[in-house]
Amino acid sequence: MKLTSLCKAAVMALGVAAAAGAAAQETTLRLVSAFAENGIYVQRLQPWINKFNAEGKGVLQINFIGGPKAMPPFEVGNAVKTGVVDMALSTGAFYTNVMPEADFLKLTQVPVAEQRRNGAFDAINKVWNEKANMQYLGRMVENQPFHIYTNKKVDKPDLAGQKIRITPVYRDFFQALNATVITTAPGEVYTALERGVVDGYGWPIGGIFDLKWDEKTKYRIDPGFYDAEVSLIMNLPAYNKLTKAQQDYLQKQVLALEAENGFWAKYTADEVARQQKAGIETIKFDPATSKAFHDKAYQVGWASAEKQSPEIARRFKPLFAPK
Structure with missing residues (x-):
């Protein structure tokens, strides 16, 4: 009887040890977002996090x-650089204070898969590893x-006399268009528009409704530029x-997130229609002027990149440009 009890106790102890060992293998990563929780980017990320956690139990x-x-x-x-958090959802434009090369990512003109x-991706990570103590995991937009x-309203691509809110993404381009540029956090833009502190802003095609900027916006200039x-x-x-198992799992889930990027093309079309319905007028130039406007954005962007970090810009340019 005593022997049987001892055996049972040993089996239970082994079970507890095994469970503890499995739990010790599971790692939790702290993730913060540079974008608001009610915005489209975090809305798209939340289901991915839920799936990540459901499938990653024990890992x-x-x-x-x-x-x-x-x-x-x-x-x-x-x-992220200093390890205060493990991961972040962000854009390079928001951490140029860590490394100015982060802003170069806007110049990509080929799909993420390509x-x-x-x-x-390997070239990006080499720079991110060396200069920012970061791993560039994946692009979800x-x-x-x-x-x-x-x-x-303007009738040509000239912003002279206008105060435009910027991030590093379009600072040089907007200055080349003669704008007076002002840097603010996204959360301050609505009030800046309301008070006339700025006349306009740069932003992607999507997301202005999440921030209610549509209420203070009259015009959108086409075509778009950068990505x-x-x-x-x-x-x-x-x-x-x-x-290795954890890195493989992380990579698998990031690739699954990127595989959903087809969503954004339809979202763009929907946002264009939504802006029109909300009364935001589109300013369009003639075809030649539109092409010159778009080309100038990239000429200014690459010129800035080459001035900032010549060797890295030369390394990135052939990999980012369409064939």
Whole structure:
């Protein structure tokens, strides 16, 4: 009887130890967003996080900390670099204070899948690893061109006399169009428009309704330019601490997220129609002027990149440009 009890106790102890060992293998990553929780980017990310956690039990989990209420958008990049958080949903334009090359991602003109095939992703990660202590995990937004939104009508691509809210994405381009540029966090734009502190702003085709900027916007200038880059980045030491199985699982889920990027083309079309219905007028130029406007955006963008970081810009340009 005593022997039987001892055996049972040993089996139970082994079971507890095995469970503890399995639990020890599970890692939880802290993720913060540079974008508001009620915005389209986080709305798209939340189901992915739920799926990630459901399928990753015992392997890898994500703890979503929140958006700008938890951390100011322009502090997110440094928080990832220093390991204050493990992961972030952000755009390179929001962490140029960590590395100016982060802004180069707006210049990509090939799909994310092609960037993975042609070596662009490897080239990006080499720079991100070395300069920002980050792993560039994946890009969850495509086909989201930027536009100029303004309350002053123009008949040519000239913003002289206009105060335009910017991020680093379009600073140089808007200055080349003679705008007076003002930097503010997204949360301050509505009030700035309301008070006339700015006449307009740069922003992707989608998302202005989430922020209620449509209420203070009269015109959108076409065509769009660049491509909004919203990506998942990770602290490099935290990434390197993951086991091979955990890294493989993370990569699998990131690729699944990227596979859903077809959503954005339809979303763009829907947002154009929604803006029109809301009374936002479209300013269009003639075909030659439109092409010159679009080409100038990239000429200015690459010229700025080459001035900022010549070697890296030369490395990225052939990988980002369409064939």
